[in-house]
Amino acid sequence: MSQRVNEINAAIESIPDVEIVKPFEQGNIDIDGCLAVFVEGLEKPLAFNVTIHPQYPFKRHETETIKFSNDDLIEHKHIMQNGVICIHTAHSPILSQKLVYDIESVKAWIRKYYINKDSDSHYEHLIVPQKAFNGNHYVYFFNEVNYRFIKHEYGFVVYSIMNNGVFYKENIQSSIFQAFLNKDWKKIVEVDWNFQLKMLHKNIGLFIFLKEAPSKNQRWVFNDWKDFDILLPQDFLKFLHSVEKRHVKEKGKMLPLFVGYNISETEIYWQSIILEIGNFPIYGEKINKQWLTKIEEERTIDWAMTRNCSYKYFFGRGRLSDRITENKILIIGIGAVGSILAKTLVRCGCRKLGFIEYDVKEPENVCRSEYSFFSGITNKTNDLINELCLISPFFQPINGGYDYSEAFDFFIKSHLANTSIKAEMEKHLEDYDIIIDCSADNDLLYVLSQLKIKSTLLNLSITNHAKQLVCASEKNRYDFITSQFGGNILKFDVDDLHNPTGCWIPTFKASYNDINFLVQAAIKQINTKFEQEKTLRNFVIETDDTNCFNINIKEF
């Protein structure tokens, strides 16, 4: 017996209330044994088969490398289909210590889910087997819709394929729901996504809303078609038959069927099943001189994957304050600062963004802004809108084309003295809740300072080498910016500007890291103030790399 096996047996024997039922032995790869754990409240100890993988006491991809299983416990919470209980325990590089932690977790599981029969406050999704269908995995992304489905409502789902990717070692196709149609092909409700997703090629699937989850124990999804027997109405089975008949020429092609059910009073989840045309799990049977469609009970269900991508889940892990995300935002100037800002806002939950930028993206812009090399030379506005559509399905560009940008610059700068056009411009700008000027155009800064607009108006700009970032948010923003950059307040290098090839205005030197760091700090300051419902004051972010890198935010 190896030293490792001896160590395991010895360590477990020393743990109170644990008894080794079958001593641990080295298998081909793993070490296996059986133990019994006693917890106050139990009539007798619970036995578990234990498998210890070679990586133990280290985890593998964030999962424990020790498995405690008991097939008799399968009906309880936090048990996998193979009877393994779910535990997540503390780290320890010492095997004997780790065993103590892990067995303590098993005891905690017994108390919480076996003895007390607790349930968690958050919804646990059904466990769906991840099996490939004809060598391919399929995943469908859905969004909440403004429609209340009724029990047994069925029809068609319009979906679009977004991408073919790789899922570990197999292929996977990702698609999005686009619309729900009733059985007569009449649109019930459109699924909202960004305009580029809405333009994707459309395919047809089927849906039925069951109301109840397709599960016997609210844990695992049905395994066989027979489980659906009493849930699927005859009308729907006939509908399946008619669809298959109509597509008879497409025999062998897959067709997704989406099964909807409530996971709360208002929330619906959709699971997907892959059907194969010509091989639907149904057959006709004449009963009392009437043809009925019946389910082929012994057939296994081919489940595919789904994801709820509605706004609250998509941004569930973190987003900016509602006072930013729920607003309509205009970004003027989408160079390095503006494009980083735009991308951050969209990643952080903002939906409605407009852009003003007359410039064209050149290859040398890519290294420090949010553009990609692949799209070559193109208007920055077009390019950024494409980039942002790839990130967020909820991004809605408002205005932002080249023509709009040119018209904006012309009108706002040429008609400052014309009170009626000025008033029109003010009205137009007030349509945005937040306007962020990242253009570093001092003429525009002046012109905007002459307008009377109720929107929150911010100005972000940086110094050479991104040593400082200045954010002006108050009425005196013109004076503030001109004085900060005037030479007597902020100290920065002016010798070392970057001169692009050709007759261009010199630009600043700074890397993506330099700029992004400052822009993120500025967004953090702005968001903090908004979140705390405090007034945002002008501020300057100063960095100092004399010894170790330091950052200092000075509020004015």
Place this chain on the structure above:
Amino acid sequence: MVTLPLDVYRRLCNFLNIIKMDKNKHLDSVISTHQITKEETLFDKYVKKKNEVKEALEEKYRNNIYSPFNSGSYAKNTAINTKFDFDLVSPFKRNAFGSNGTLKEMYEDVYDFLYEKYREVAEVKKQKVSIGLEFYTDSDGDIIKIDVVPGRELSQDQYKENENLNLYVYYRYGNIDAGSERIKTNVKAQINNIKTRATAEKDSIRKIIRLLKVWKNTKHNYPTKSFFLELITMKAFDNKTITGGIWDKLEAVLEYIRDNVTKDGFTLKDPGNSSNNLADTLTSYEKQQLSNDMKNMLDRIKDNDENLKTYFPENSKFKKEETNNNQYGTNSGMPIPPAKLNFG
């Protein structure tokens, strides 16, 4: 494209840095460029409009109103030319809105009248204790704003004796709830109190009040009323030994506000009614914000004197004339810095 060469610019910056900014000179220039006499044409427009509104109120309410009067900063000798505070106090008789008429009915009646009369030429807004008239931009690009403050005497004919009035609070006003039936005050006593001290101590109190108003005007909708700044300035002078140049005095007042406004039990007595505490016109949050703003201001000016110009800007409209006359500051005759130094 031609810009000032960078080496020339750098030499210029170095030169400018050698000459330390004179804070007193700058502040004197701020005050002189904000003198109300420099904007006579605009000021006259305000007076004319104020008189029009006054006459309209008198015509509408005839025997039910005493003579409306201006209680704004001009009346108190603390005005600046970038924001004329024209508050037209309208003293109503006790039974002007019926013997059982409420202050709310007074406020609503005046609002309805002003709205009907001016809605096509001005934005008419309900404000904390007043009704704001913001006349649309005229052909010179000027916007005239007059605040009408309706008030009612406490009992029949009492106004003639002591000029006390009850005001109606429409919006939540600091810690004073919306819909509060009354703030009893004597606006004329308020005016006289400030005017007397501002005139007598014109090199200290008046100047500091004007500077604080210039600062307030760099903000959007600052919650602290000018009246609050006037009273707190006077209180600072009463509670601290404040001497030296104008900067020393301003600094001492800013420090006083920073250190005291959030203190428990801090009061600002209304000269029109000693039982009113003007400190209640700000919420705790607003007091904290005021204190923070003072702290930030003092810290930033300590970091760099030049920041003073951000908080207390000269009125650029009259700056050139001034700098030519008295050679103020470091930028007399200096070229403006070149090329872009801010980037996006």
